[in-house]
Amino acid sequence: MHRLQGKVAIVTGSGSGIGQGIAKRLGSEGAKVLINYRGSEAGADDTRRFIESHGGEGVVLKADVTKMDDIQNLVDTAWSRFGSADILVNNAGLEIRSDFWDTKVEDYDRQMAVNLRGPYFLAQAFVRRLRDAKKPGRIVNISSVHEDMAFPGFTAYCCSKGGLRMMMHNLTVELGPLGITINNIAPGAIVTPINKTLLEDKPKLDALLAKIPLGRLGTTDDVAGMVAYLASDEASYVTGATFLIDGGLMRDYHEQ
Ligand SMILES: NC(=O)c1ccc[n+]([C@@H]2O[C@H](COP(=O)([O-])OP(=O)(O)OC[C@H]3O[C@@H](n4cnc5c(N)ncnc54)[C@H](O)[C@@H]3O)[C@@H](O)[C@H]2O)c1
Known part of the structure; x- marks a missing residue:
């Protein structure tokens, strides 16, 4: 299936985890993909090789989404x-654990800069080029169930994801007239490096699994399929929504 043929996608943080799954999926559905990494290039190269082995095209670019020059370079390189x-x-994105009363200002700032300010100004650079070229576009933010659901010990992370939800609501209205849709995906617990500590703590993991009606953690493919749909022509009338991909976690309720 090549429903994204002729499209070009930028996927931030696509050298690992969910971003890697998304880039691979968009690339194998026909999109040309700008594969972004910040730390090690090895994962981004794996993503590119996978896309090429499926007949697609990918370019790897190092960029830090907290830096305005890097943000502009991502968009300019795609063009x-x-x-x-x-x-x-x-x-x-990144998450840093700390009780509210112990949160360090640098940890708060870092999470805001990566999880919220980066998406804001990358979307701005992305939209400016499309607006000038009078072309439509698609924005998908990987937020979290924690754009809405409390997560004690991760208040700054939740603030950043809640901000991403409001950004999406606002831009639905501002970007609609330009033919640009914007949606959020809110993953629950997906198996990726961000959850390393949890995945290695069996009692904690079992307690979490007991709260997931479908009884398993999610995979990066579970998320990637939704991104491919939202990026495709089939989703041309879909904007302003958050899509939960959490196995039912957000709806869990039990009386003891
Ligand atoms: N795994 C989950 O259970 C889960 C659940 C909800 C939301 N999410 C969200 O999914 C997204 C991807 O996370 P993941 O689970 O794949 O973990 P991950 O740690 O594998 O991915 C995060 C990626 O972001 C990149 N990154 C971090 N800071 C960056 C920066 N300044 N500039 C560019 N790239 C940077 C990292 O290099 C990494 O590739 C995050 O936004 C995360 O908050 C994950």
């Missing part, structure tokens, strides 16, 4: 290498 940037997936 110079592929002639456009039609799909933006704001996936890069």
